[in-house]
Amino acid sequence: MFGQVRRTGRQVGRVDLDLMHRSAALSRSRADDALKTLSRSANKGRLWFALAALLAARKGPTRRAALRGVAAIGFASASANLVGKNLFPRRRPAAELLPEHRRLTKRPTSSSFPSGHSASAVAFTTAVAMESPGAAIALAPVAAAVAYSRMHTGVHWPTDIAAGAAIGVGAAYATRHWWPKTHEGPAHVTESVRLAALEEGDGLLVLVNPHSGTAGVDPTDEIKASWPRATVVYPEPGRDLVEQLSEELGTSPGDIKAIGVAGGDGTVAAVATVAAEFDLPLVLIPAGTLNHFARDVGVESTAESVEAAHTGTGVRIDLGYVDISGVEGSTHRWFVNTASLGGYPEMVRLRERLEGRNWPKWPAGAIALIRTLRRAQPIRLELNGKSHLVWMLFVGNGTYKPKGFGPTRRPALDSGLLDLRYLRADVPYSRSRFVLATLAGTLVTSHVYRQRDVRSVRVRLLDEHRRIATDGEVGPLAEEFEFSARPGALAIYRGV
Structure with missing residues (x-):
């Protein structure tokens, strides 16, 4: 087995050396100085951060692409420079392999394997492609040139560059674990209706x-x-x-x-x-x-x-409905998005305020959540007759995605279901565990978080009256709330 590994290593080395000789044999041209300049500009990710700033100047997909690209660079750089180079030490190509005019004035001294420049270049471009394919097409030649420049200037072997590129792709896709790619376009609605023109x-x-x-x-x-x-x-x-x-x-x-x-x-x-x-x-x-x-x-x-x-074209969608009973009498409310008890309305308002300042949804939601939880008080209540202690309770009109932290979209508006979520307060260090699980992307398996899709749910407060919030608007003081989904309750004019 070890003999096979050594033989494979020697074969890779011969391929690397052959490709380096082929590159060295290229005639002198203006591209030599351009590639040296490009290679230096990508040191410490400076080139990609500058391009990210340009992309972020315009609101929409390009801004999301810039933010995802910067996150991907962080993963790629740490994987290549902090992990890969320490686990797989390798000498840089000898300077004599290339003509003197092609060599960098200051050669790096760290391990040659893998190429951190290639990892960052590919990570940024791949991440941008997830949000803005058009921008990625424009960036792809630059990324390829940066990766090749590391061999052209004699500081990396070809296999270093290939390994760095693989790390970059992996880092870009790793961002989806924390920041899922959202579906663009309207939610699905089955029932089309004819309405008055x-x-x-x-x-x-x-x-x-x-x-x-x-x-x-x-x-x-x-x-x-x-x-x-x-x-x-x-x-x-x-x-x-x-x-x-x-x-x-x-x-x-x-x-x-x-x-x-x-x-x-x-x-x-x-x-x-x-x-x-x-x-x-x-x-x-x-x-x-x-x-x-x-x-x-x-x-x-x-x-x-x-x-x-x-x-006169339109669709029928579901609405959420809640019967409310308490010290201020009995009433009911409809809701098109969400209803909640506890600190959730405050969190949503803070998140939307940050989004209005052009923060992306996931970071804005994380900051809003942490600030809200610091001030939250636990709520003792019954859900369908079963006692619970929670920090906050969320009821969505329809089933929201993602199922973990930060529900932001609905695949369908006619599911006939409510999205029930709550954060348990009866678990030790539940708030800290919730934040850590959110950051790690493991919230859906955490003991402090619960989510269910239901057609209805009865909530009774056991300690005190509280105000419900529906679609961000605060309602009356009450102690009993019965939530239900109302299929096809609202007709809306929409092209079909």
Whole structure:
């Protein structure tokens, strides 16, 4: 066995030496100085960090690509330079193998195997490809040139470069363990429906929240241009939106065919509640900062809503529903995204504030979670009659992904299920264990975290009354909550 290993090693050495001789035999050209400069520019990842800064300047896939690329470089550099070079010491190629004009002025003294430059180059480019294939195509020649420059300047054997490239690919894919690649596009909805066509806006009541989204941007003019006969109203200061719209509908029964909303998720949730109560279809106009619900539904712009409303095409989706009983009486609430008890609403608000400052979802969520857990108080409650001690409880309308930390998307909006998650407080060091499991990407197997997909769940608080939050809006003080999924509760105009 050892003899076979030695023979294989000698064969690899001969291949390395032959390729080095072939490279050395290349005629002198301007590429020699260019490759030397390129090789030095990639020292300590400086080239890739500069390119990441350029990619991050534009919001969207390229910014996510830059952040994933930097994370991949971190894994690749540690694997190649801290682990690989110490485990597999190897001499650098002799300087005499190459013409003097090709040699680097300052030759590295660390182990030749593997190539850290190649690992970083391939890690960054592969990670960028996961988020922005177009940007990766532009970067690929640069990465290949950096990798080859290490042989061209005589500081690495070809197999060092190949090993570094393999490490780079592995490091890029390792980022998915902590930062899963998200699905782009709308959630799946099976049931398409024909709705009333609203070509001029006859029978359309639209609520516009001018305080949602970008400051100073009011979508009213665009809405009136698209639906000149629509009725446009605004939130009345100090008044509940559901109450305001319900009264508006009560004054003109039968005249309203659909309700529209231009605002963020909180405004959308309130108007969707009214639409569900009055069994009216919803015209969704994304005008908030993040528009989570609009993205899940698949309505990305006013133009898409206008087209669907003109043709009368739409889909039916599920809504979450909760019956609430407590010191302030009995009531109920609908929710389009999430409902929660404990510190979860605070965490979501902090995460969205960080996302609004262009932080990616995963790091923003991690920071928000840690800050929230530091101030959290445990909640003693019953879930379907069974006692639990929890830090926070989350109920999602539909089944969210990923199943571990930071639920951010829904593959479907008509599953007929709720996504129940909670963090146990009856386990020693549960908060610390939760954070460590989150960072390690092992939360789904952790004893401190529980997740179930359910059709309904009853929650009764055992120690004190608390306020429920639905879609980020705080509700009444109560002690009993019965959550249920309501299949097909809301019709929304959307192209199909």
